[in-house]
Amino acid sequence: MTTSRSSAPSFTVISGAQVQRALLGREKQIVDLVDSAYRLHSAGDSVNPPSYFLRFPDRPSSRIIALPASLGGQFGVDGIKWISSFPDNVARGIPRASAVLILNDPGTGYPFACVESSVVSAARTAAFATLAAEWLSPRLRPRRIGFFGAGFIARYVHTFLTAREWPIDEIGVHDVSAESAAGFRGYLERSGQTARVTVHDSAERLVRSADLVVFATVAGRPHLNDPSWFSHNPLVLHVSLRDLAPEILLTSANVVDDVEHCLKADTSPHLAEQLIGNRSFLTGTLAEVMAGRVPVPTGRPVVFSPFGLGVLDLAVGKFVYDEVVRSGEPHIVDDFFHELRRYG
Numbered sequence: 001m002t003t004s005r006s007s008a009p010s011f012t013v014i015s016g017a018q019v020q021r022a023l024l025g026r027e028k029q030i031v032d033l034v035d036s037a038y039r040l041h042s043a044g045d046s047v048n049p050p051s052y053f054l055r056f057p058d059r060p061s062s063r064i065i066a067l068p069a070s071l072g073g074q075f076g077v078d079g080i081k082w083i084s085s086f087p088d089n090v091a092r093g094i095p096r097a098s099a100v101l102i103l104n105d106p107g108t109g110y111p112f113a114c115v116e117s118s119v120v121s122a123a124r125t126a127a128f129a130t131l132a133a134e135w136l137s138p139r140l141r142p143r144r145i146g147f148f149g150a151g152f153i154a155r156y157v158h159t160f161l162t163a164r165e166w167p168i169d170e171i172g173v174h175d176v177s178a179e180s181a182a183g184f185r186g187y188l189e190r191s192g193q194t195a196r197v198t199v200h201d202s203a204e205r206l207v208r209s210a211d212l213v214v215f216a217t218v219a220g221r222p223h224l225n226d227p228s229w230f231s232h233n234p235l236v237l238h239v240s241l242r243d244l245a246p247e248i249l250l251t252s253a254n255v256v257d258d259v260e261h262c263l264k265a266d267t268s269p270h271l272a273e274q275l276i277g278n279r280s281f282l283t284g285t286l287a288e289v290m291a292g293r294v295p296v297p298t299g300r301p302v303v304f305s306p307f308g309l310g311v312l313d314l315a316v317g318k319f320v321y322d323e324v325v326r327s328g329e330p331h332i333v334d335d336f337f338h339e340l341r342r343y344g
Contacts, residue, residue, distance in 0.1 A: 009110040011336035014324050016116035022323035023123055023316075027130075027163030030316060034127040035290070037071060037315040038257070042287035045072035046311045048258070053265065061220065062086045069310030070106070071318075078104040081117055081313045087218045090177075095152055096218060097121065101317040110337065115317050118152075124312040126156035128257065128286075129237045130164055132304040133212060135289050136235055136255060136296055145195075146172035146210025148203065149217035150184030153239060157214050158188070168195040174206035204229055211235065215243045222268055227251045230301040238268065238305040246272035252301040253283045255294075261307040269305050 040046055047070040054064040064084040071077055083099035090096055099117035147154045150173050175181040181199045188197050200206040207213055207229045214237045222245040238244060249272045256262040263270045272281055284294035296302060324330050
């Protein structure tokens with residue numbers, strides 16, 4: 001967006017359908033965008049304050065999170081994501097999470113777009129999970145993949161891994177909801193997936209059967225406690241952040257996206273820090289691995305715990321905005337900013 005003293009700022013609303021069209025088939029490009037955003041953040045060309053959690057005493061399982069951020073480099077955008085997580089929505093037949101992303105012009109501060117962001121959020125999550133899988137894998141990529149949690153995010157992670165031509169021989173699925181597990185299996189079969197798909201009735205069987213385990217649950221506290229389940233040294237994409245007991249992390253190599261963001265709000269890494277009183281269990285950040293400053297240890301499980309940075313939402317959201325404008329589809333709200341004369 002560009003403005004001048006003589007022109008009124010414009011405001012564009014981008015629907016979920018437009019977001020999906022802008023992102024369709026762009027998985028490889030989105031992973032590369034997230035790669036760039038991580039590197040800019042690591043280099044200090046970003047502002048990413050702590051996220052703010054709005055919680056409700058009468059609805060303890062629900063929350064709404066504000067993620068403000070600013071991202072420089074080729075993106076040049078400020079903004080905030082406002083994302084809710086209401087697990088009871090699943091029983092109502094609608095997705096657990098909903099979100100909007102506000103993009104602000106860094107020159108004037110004016111918001112110039114409101115983007116439906118549940119798909120943006122899922123895409124950036126799948127992109128950083130895929131990026132981590134590529135950088136943290138051993139020389140030969142894992143071919144047995146297990147999905148612990150069979151919802152929206154799991155579907156997107158699978159889509160992105162497939163788009164990046166990940167070699168998959170076997171897929172395991174486990175979910176506390178048999179209906180969700182069956183639904184995810186149906187998606188895999190419809191997607192043309194050639195890998196053998198197995199729905200596991202126990203968490204232990206799922207973990208032990210996979211060399212790459214993706215946790216995409218709504219767990220509020222650790223529910224896996226036995227480090228021996230991970231004795232085969234899998235790569236673990238701990239996307240949901242609160243599934244693993246501290247004891248599992250303390251026997252693993254631990255990579256995070258941002259240390260300060262990840263070690264708070266009772267995430268599994270935060271609980272590990274509280275248990276031992278320090279952060280010595282951390283190996284480093286994904287950006288440090290990407291830059292070659294931190295090697296990936298071998299001989300033990302590798303756990304990637306990403307908090308999910310607001311700068312990544314900005315990177316993907318700005319890409320969506322640019323694509324919608326380029327395609328000639330923006331829905332501009334006329335006179336959204338009305339009082340533009342200081343003295344009337």
